[in-house]
Amino acid sequence: MRFGIIGTNWITERFLEAGRTVDGFAATAVCSRTLDRADAYAQAHGIEHRFASLDAMAASGVVDAVYVASPNAAHAEQAIRCMDAGLHVLCEKPLASNAAEATAMIEAARRNGVLLMEAMKTTFLPNFEAIREHAGRIGKVRRVQASYNQYSSRYDAYRAGTVLNAFDPSLSNGALMDLGVYCLYPVIRLYGPPLAVKANGVLLSSGVDGEGSLILAYDGMEAVVTYSKITFSDAPCEIQGEDGNLVFDKMSEPSRVELRLRGGAAEDVSRAQSPHTMRYEIEAFLASARRGDIESPVNTHDVSLQTMRVMDEARRQMGLVYPADRVLR
Structure with a gap:
């Protein structure tokens, strides 16, 4: 599965390190607020495609899923835009700023038939x-x-x-x-x-x-x-x-x-x-996506919403x- 990375911080570096130990994982694109920052991050981590526009990355055809590791306040809006573009979403914890945003994200997953999972590794x-x-x-x-x-x-x-x-x-x-x-x-x-x-x-x-x-x-x-x-x-x-x-x-x-x-x-x-x-959450995410699930059987939408x-x-x-x-x- 080809991942686009949203966010260029220490947690995305941990994610990439773990992902490279998982069969079927590939990081093919990165999106940051500026192209210079995306370029620098992509070069440092061997990522081919770089974007300063989330919509451009979502429409590029070079990613199947996104890992959202931006600030919490941006999770819902960015995840919904990606799901509306047909991409699966692995979103860092907490899933959203509040339950209303989380509900909108879950509705987007159902509407588009794509996987949404909170990246709670525990x-x-x-x-x-x-x-x-x-x-x-x-x-x-x-x-x-x-x-x-x-x-x-x-x-x-x-x-x-x-x-x-x-x-x-x-x-x-x-x-x-x-x-x-x-x-x-x-x-x-x-x-x-x-x-x-x-x-x-x-x-x-x-x-x-x-x-x-x-x-x-x-x-x-x-x-x-x-x-x-x-x-x-x-x-x-x-x-x-x-x-x-x-x-x-x-x-x-x-x-x-x-x-x-x-x-x-x-x-x-x-x-x-x-x-x-x-790596364990990445393996679970890939398995759910291959089955065509819109939610993980472990990190379910209900658990995220209840939290x-x-x-x-x-x-x-x-x-x-x-x-x-x-x-x-």
Whole structure:
């Protein structure tokens, strides 16, 4: 499958590195805001075609799908334009700025009969499958503790008075959208949408959240989610059952998973996993496209939409509004 790359940043470099380990993957075009930037990126990464116009790339006939890795606020508009041109779309997380945009994207996939998948790599990882497989051994689940707290190097610039993209509300950015989604999406994939949400966050002067926490209420259990771009933590994540716990190092990219039964020793249930962790989502995307699917059986449209709805509610409770939200009113 021939991919066009939208965005020229560190995540697209990781994507290309992973894609080149996958049979059937080819990066044939790149689109950036200026042709000079597209040229430089294409030359550095051995990509043949370069564009400064998204519509020109979509109509060029040199790509079958696009990987959207532009700022969050641009995801919906760019993805819909590509789907209306008949292209499959693998879109970086979060899928959109809000649930209304996500709904429009899903409708575009259905209307055009093309594949739309959120690029949430976690749910395709072998160690996430290990978590799913062994969850039945810990008894009735009562609590999930999911965290992603990573101090952003861009926060140093923010503290010095420069607001970079990571803390710019016009791009629908901030800690919830960047890091919190890595906790919420897998929880919703495992347990479905919550019955209720309680959220709190620290809003920065730029208008985005620097850190926050959510409690998701389920029947007989709760999920506690914490995330931050202005502090850091190495605390592990846990799924706590009545008979034992599953403990793993990172919610976004678990590499070590331990089963700890009550009163027993810890058992390492980790699986071998490629260092190119994005390769699994790329393989799944290619497989879905070959089958003619419009959604992944794992990263379904429903999971993406349910996650966006939780994030919308969390932002409502925090008083965090993006320009993209006002457009919808």
